[in-house]
Amino acid sequence: MLDICCHTKPENKGTIDNIDFTLERLLKRKDFADGIDFLERFFELSEYKLSVKHFDSFVHELHNHRDTYLSTLLTRWLLSKKMKLGKYSYDLLRDIDNGISIGFDKSCFPEDSQGVHLFLARKACGWFFNQPKTAISLIESLIPDAPEDDLGDIQLLIFNPLCISYPGSICQRMEELQNSSQSRLKEIASNVLSDYEKYQESVMAALEVNELKPSEQDCHTYWKHQNKLMNESMKQDRSKSFIISLFTESVLLYGNKSIYYIHHDEQKTRQELPLQEFSHSIEFASMYYVDPHGIENMIWQFKAEGCAS
Structure with missing residues (x-):
């Protein structure tokens, strides 16, 4: 039956759903x-x-077996040297905003595993760059068994681009690894933190060079342009939002309370509702600001490396 289903056309959604359940x-x-x-x-x-x-049902069940089936499938597809399967590896985790802690399945490694650890570290960095927690956990799982020749390159990969781009989460993880029972993890964590401290000193020294400082007018022009782009993006998204159509919109000109009225026949009661604060933060890769083209090129190279199709 499965052999027949292999020939199902992608547009047959009902059949695809049945295959998903199977x-x-x-x-x-x-x-x-x-x-x-x-x-x-x-x-x-x-x-x-x-x-x-x-x-989606299949993917959901995979996540119920994160350390077995999901780990094995990620490893298998990233080792396949096929761009599409690499993309599908990313799709398996794309809806998880903060990333997950997961490791590679070493049973999937070929017998001649020379270069495999560094290869997978680059793939993890490339495909999961926007999920630093996932990327660093995958790379961590490679370090204990990695050949000595690969450790230096893996350490450099953690520092640049991961630590430079995500200093908050990556440095926090490196500090945690300094208490690890694995000597290799402790050493690499200490080295990465040391390298990042030197990097910060270099950045602070560069800030003292007046020629590198933008003028107030340039700063104002830049932020005005960014605000314009943000407003246009919000306006476009709001016009397509289904949620916006469900509610009425009120604009507060001042104050910290919202006023509304409850009507009782011909009378009405005035009510005040204090405003509540809601916030959500994400860590955005700093290299997208510093060198957007360079980081995009690096990530693309990691994704495409070794792929024949």
Whole structure:
């Protein structure tokens, strides 16, 4: 039956949903290998027109087995040297805003594993650069067994671009690893923190060079341009928002309370509602500000390295 389903057309959504439920049941029955073999065959026959994210029940069940099935599939697809499967590895985790802690499955490594650790470290950095927690956890799992020749390059990878781009989360993780029982992890964590401290000193020294400082007029022009882009983006998104259409909108000119009235026949009661503060923060990669083209090129190289298709 699975051999026949391999030829399903991607536009047949009903059949795709049934395949999704079947794959989920295969995982629950611990027939992981059969499910993955079918899925990869389906992707190949359909010319990768449908992503793994369309099999949401299957993906959800994978996340219930993070340290086994999900780890194995990530490792397998990143080692496949196929760009599409690398992209699907990212799709497996794309809806997790803060990333997850997960490691590579070393049982998937080839017998001749020379260069594999550094190769996977680059893939983790490339595909999960926007999820630093995921990227650093994958790279961490490689360090204890990595060849000595690869450790220097892996350490450099953690420092640049990860630590430079995400100093908050990466430095915090490096500080935690300084208490690790693994001597390699402790050493690399200390080295990365030391390198970042030197980097910060260099940045502070560069700030003293007047020629590198933008004028007040340039700063004002830049932020005015950024505000314009942000306002245009918000206006465009609001016009398409379904949620906005469900509620009435009020504009507060001043004050810290909202006033509304409750009507009782011909009378009305005035009510005041104190405003509440809601906030959400994300860590944005600083290298997108410093060298956007350089970091994009680096990430693309990591993704495409070794890929034949």
